[in-house]
Amino acid sequence: MPLKVGKRDLVIDLGAEKLLIAERANQKIAVEVKSFISASPVSDLEQALGQYLLYEDLIRTQYPDRILYLAIRWQFVTRFTLAFFKKRLCKSYLKAVI
Numbered sequence: 001m002p003l004k005v006g007k008r009d010l011v012i013d014l015g016a017e018k019l020l021i022a023e024r025a026n027q028k029i030a031v032e033v034k035s036f037i038s039a040s041p042v043s044d045l046e047q048a049l050g051q052y053l054l055y056e057d058l059i060r061t062q063y064p065d066r067i068l069y070l071a072i073r074w075q076f077v078t079r080f081t082l083a084f085f086k087k088r089l090c091k092s093y094l095k096a097v098i
Contacts, residue, residue: 003058028066030059031097036076044076052094071097 036044056068
């Protein structure tokens with residue numbers, strides 16, 4: 001799924017294992033499946049969130065019929081707390097699949 005950033009092309013890559021594109025009825029989604037395998041979970045999260053925000057904004061503009069989700073492995077969530085993800089991330093701006 002190429003995105004335009006000025007004159008440059010950008011391909012979605014949140015350090016993802018894979019990008020899944022799906023459609024059901026009138027709903028179109030893109031899901032980034034992320035591993036979060038570095039030694040620093042905070043660094044992984046910072047990088048993924050920054051990229052997610054950029055890509056989500058570009059997708060909203062260039063593919064308004066598609067919604068971006070970030071797939072987060074349960075093992076990564078348990079390195080923090082589920083409450084952290086629910087209160088601070090998922091309810092604010094991040095659309096996540098855990």
